[in-house]
Amino acid sequence: MIVSLILITCSITLAIFAILYMSTHRKNFGTQIIIILISLIYLFQDVLFLPFLTLSVDLVSVEDVALQMWKSAILFRLISLGLVLTLANFMILYSRLNYYLTFIYSLLLGFIISLLSLPNSIEITRVGNVYIYTILNPVLIVLITVFDLFIIGLLIFTVLKNFSSFRNPFLGQLLLIFASYFSIPILMNTIYITTQILFFKDFNYLLNIFGSIFILYTLLRMPDFYVVLTNKIYDFIIFQKSGILLYSYNFETGKETDESFLKGSILIGINHILTNFTYKKDQLNLIKMKDRDLLFEYDTYYGYALLIITNQKNMIIQKAVKQFMRKFNDLNKEKLKEINNFSQLIDVSAFKNAKDLIYEYFLPYLKKQGAFIKDNV
């Protein structure tokens, strides 16, 4: 009983600390959705599922309450596994959820919930100081097993399928280790539910606590891990509205480029847009190519535009661009005003400070990642 109480206290403390840390360091994690998903996983896994499971087995004395808590624990676990899959999807692809997989997951979830809610689906018996739960409906056992295998298979498959596209191979390997590691407690729990051997329940609890500690470590030390792992930026270009290149940075080589590699016709096109954008209601914001997105962001007041070439436009990049532009305006407003007001020669070396801003706001997308670059800026 004391061990159970210690485990419950540990997992709840870890969860509260992680949630509080993320809510106070939101800007480190790209978008709100990642923070919400991780917080929900901590909530369902460490605050609800594991404590409810332990309480229902060896701490609650009233039989009916214990049974309801055990059923709730299974439900919380199913939800938390769905959230883990969603998080993996956002971390790897930042895309909409796959319709077919969402359908299968939700269908299985609904099926299991209804079978759990049926009377006499689970039998509770007291053995010594603990309760043992026997699932009477064989369909329910099969469904829970299928559900767990579906989650494990999908998690590892998603990581392996995208492994070659990861921006940073180290983070890809780390994610694969995480996916493999978290498969073990899922399996432990499946074995516990079907066999009721308490060792697997406790082992599952311990593995989950270690997993939560690992995740907390990545939250504290490697927030880049949560910024779309397959998302890449290839080029970052700033144009004045006359079409003159103010600054250009190549993320692939990690170097500033004086000349844009882009064909002249694109420059002319952008120039046309920039010349006209003040009279138009709609602006050209995105050109979608087969495997590239050309993202445009304008500042009509200071008369310049940003062109970002990426493999996928998403909220994280858009947010970083907005932050970049705000800071860029603060640093260069006088120079930009002068260029716009007086048709004078433009000294583009004045905009070299954009490099520091790129390191500040696009750090996860840089080839040499992490603290090394940050420390050297």
Added chain:
Amino acid sequence: MYDTILIIMVVCYISIVTTSVITIIYLIKHNKDYGMKIKVLLFVAHIFTTGIIYPTFFLCSLKFYFSNSINILLWKITNVLIFIMLGLSLIIYVFLKEIRKLHIIPLIVYSILLGLLIGTLTSTSSVQIVINPSITAPVIISDLSTINFLYDLLTKTIVLLFFAFIVVYTSYITIIVYIHARNKKTGNISLLILLVFSIPVIFFILYVIFSFQIVRDLHFILITLNIIGIAQFLILKPEMTLSLTNKVYAISIYHKSGILLYSYEFKYESMQTDTEIWGNILI
């Protein structure tokens, strides 16, 4: 009275199956008229489920007595089929709004409810069969069938929740389509779809709540009329199956030098863009 209703039901069954077979063959033969293969596939799946499988199970479970357990099983399958049928209708309707863009939250709600229903129906107490029932509609019409089904509270709640979700979500899509419709005609079509879609659903809801057989049989007749209407719509007006909110503003043809060769402006709203500028950009 019983014979008359039975004859009507059988006539309906023959009509719905014949219409469905003809429509499916037509859809497969003229699949190019409908723009995308996925749409044809969805229409075929919907017509096949609603026009062939669903009526067969519906009629077999209600009008022919095999044994209590077989009739209950057939009726349970019918219930799952109506869920699938409405799900397919919803996907088609959402695609009429915007192709390949399903909303993830409604998809999750739908799938969970479908899972809940299937799970609940595995319980023996979820649906009870009543032969020669005493339940009648509070009107002068007497019992129309010797077989009737009663739902337990849990199943009833799930079925009602599902139908409530379907009606609310369909209404939501209809409002969106109506606001963003290509023109007034397509806006009116969306209202018509809502009406046609909702009435049989409402009749089924009434059956689940009250177990009045007249309501159930009317539901079947309405489904038949629906399928005939949909078939007519698909065969005679395939162009109406295109996205109802999709608009084309302008078509421009450019020479490789960037010179505008031809430009046509559609009349939805006036365009502000100078097409000459875009020619340069494109080239």
